[in-house]
Amino acid sequence: MxxxxxxxxxxxxxxxxxxxxxxxxxxxxxxxxxxxxxxxxxxxxxxxxxxxxxxxxxxxxxVTYYIRTSPADVFVAQSGVRTMHMSASALPADTPDRVADVPGVAWAAPIAFASGTIAGPRGRELSYLIGYDTGTGRGGPARLVDGRAPGAGEAVMDEQASDRLGVGVGDLLTAMGASLRVVGLSTGGSSITNTTVFVDLAEFRRIRGDRVSYVLAGLDAGVDASAGAHRIGATVGGVTVQTRQQFADSEARVVRDMxxxxxxxxxxxxxxxxxxxxxxxxxxxxxxxxxxxxxxxxxxxxxxxxxxxxxxxxxxxxxxxxxxxxxxxxxxxxxxxxxxxxxxxxxxxxxxxxxxxxxxxxxxxxxxxxxxxxxxxxxxxxxxxxx
Known part of the structure; x- marks a missing residue:
């Protein structure tokens, strides 16, 4: 054993x-x-x-930073337009009011959008010019790291572009042929290829003409973003409506395709x-x-x-x-x-x-x-x- x-x-x-x-x-x-x-x-x-x-x-x-950090739940664009990058959108002037009247929409804010060049003492680079309602701040920069919102003849530019071009708060910047005084610096709006400049809607009209490129819409609490987008599209008609995530995904696909x-x-x-x-x-x-x-x-x-x-x-x-x-x-x-x-x-x-x-x-x-x-x-x- x-x-x-x-x-x-x-x-x-x-x-x-x-x-x-x-x-x-x-x-x-x-x-x-x-x-x-x-x-x-x-x-x-x-x-x-x-x-x-x-x-x-x-x-x-x-590229998608502006969209991802926007307070808007829904983005409204011209019919067939699904991105900002490499796109041109133009909406009727009354579109913001029509969107705001849709049940479930808490607010609607227009922005004007154009692409061109900006220049400073150290050179020039491609930029997006965004005009927004500085009274509400909706559609403007996600965060200011210095200065204040722009007024007449003024602009807010990205801090990285500010360093590259040698333009600081109080200096003059040439944006698409117009001379603007920089009164604020934002963050997150620059990439390898381009940057972003923000101006008041009235100033945008002076530089590039009166237009509504996109409408940003915030929804009431409890309203699903997809349902709200569908309702806006069905009510307003003749527009392309996407949720913030859908809009960001569409923008990312453009970058991937390019x-x-x-x-x-x-x-x-x-x-x-x-x-x-x-x-x-x-x-x-x-x-x-x-x-x-x-x-x-x-x-x-x-x-x-x-x-x-x-x-x-x-x-x-x-x-x-x-x-x-x-x-x-x-x-x-x-x-x-x-x-x-x-x-x-x-x-x-x-x-x-x-x-x-x-x-x-x-x-x-x-x-x-x-x-x-x-x-x-x-x-x-x-x-x-x-x-």
Whole structure:
């Protein structure tokens, strides 16, 4: 009875040699220098993909900033117009009043919109000119970092454009041929390609003529944005009505369509390079331990157990690399924003998750592929191969 009690645990231990110790972790960190290089190599590849995705996501955030930070629940435009970027919208002068009369609408505010150039002592750049009702502030900048709302002959410009053009509060700015005094600075309205200048509606009429480009509408509490948009469209007629989210999504699609080919090429090249590095790195990690796997096979380890060890090693490597890459991407985004505020790199949780998932799939293929050599060998041959 005593002999049986001693022998059973010994047999169990011999039948499952890969379960006796955490071999995945031990194999990975047996050579710490090699392990660090593997993790850093995978992290560098993931960082490349995250930065490429982040640059594009940041550009979309900047282009849609005005829409996303607007107090309006619904945007009304000319029939067939679904964006501000690369679009021209013109509405009848009475549209704001007609929208305000729709049941469920709390307020309606017109804005005038045009694109052109602005100039200062240090140069010129493309800009959107937005005229709004400074009395209510609806349709104006989301936040002023300095100064006040504009009046006659005055303007509010983005602080980043202010730095680039050398125009501060109290200085004169040339906007689409008109000389305006800057009385305030806003934020979030500049991107790599253009900036935003805000003026009073009366001043916009003097510069570009009397027009209503869009109507911003706020809904009563409890009114669903989609239902409110549908009601406005059905009541007013001859207009395109979208919720704030729909309008922002439409604007983002324009940016994607304009840069789709270039971004697709950059992302594809970056992704291929990254996945190739990940596959080769993890394949090399398995090949370096092939002798150890052969010994385990000779001692009775089954191929599924060996595959489980490699899988654990791949998962641990990719997870550690993902953490390092995410931290590095956030640091790079912060440094870039300090150096050039108009360039935003947006590192999102969804991008990190998607990139990590791709790395895991490719890493599994690269890490498990060399095991086919061991899987087809019998125990004695595996032991001889390991010597």
């Amino acid at each position: 005593t002999t049986d009690t001693v022998r059973r645990p010994r047999a169990t231990h011999q039948a499952n040699p890969t379960r006796a110790v955490p071999l995945g972790r031990r194999f990975l960190f047996a050579d710490r220098r090699r392990a660090a290089l593997t993790v850093l190599g995978v992290a560098a590849s993931l960082l490349l993909v995250l930065l490429l995705d982040g640059i594009f996501a940041g550009a979309v955030d900047r 840069s789709a080919d270039l971004l697709r090429l950059m992302s594809t090249i970056g992704l291929v390079i990254a996945l190739a590095v990940i596959a080769l790195g993890l394949m090399s990690a398995t090949l370096n331990r092939l002798r150890d796997f052969a010994v385990l096979k000779a001692l009775g380890g089954r191929t599924p157990h060996l595959a489980a060890v490699v899988t654990f090693q791949v998962v641990l490597t990719v997870v550690l690399a993902s953490v390092v890459a995410s931290a590095a991407a956030l640091a790079v985004a912060w440094l870039v924003l300090l150096a050039e505020p108009s360039v935003e790199i947006s590192v999102t949780a969804s991008a990190v998750t998607q990139t990590t998932a791709r790395a895991l799939v490719v890493g599994m293929l690269g890490g498990l592929w060399p095991l086919r050599r061991i899987a087809v060998l019998d125990a004695a041959s595996a032991f001889r191969r390991s010597r």
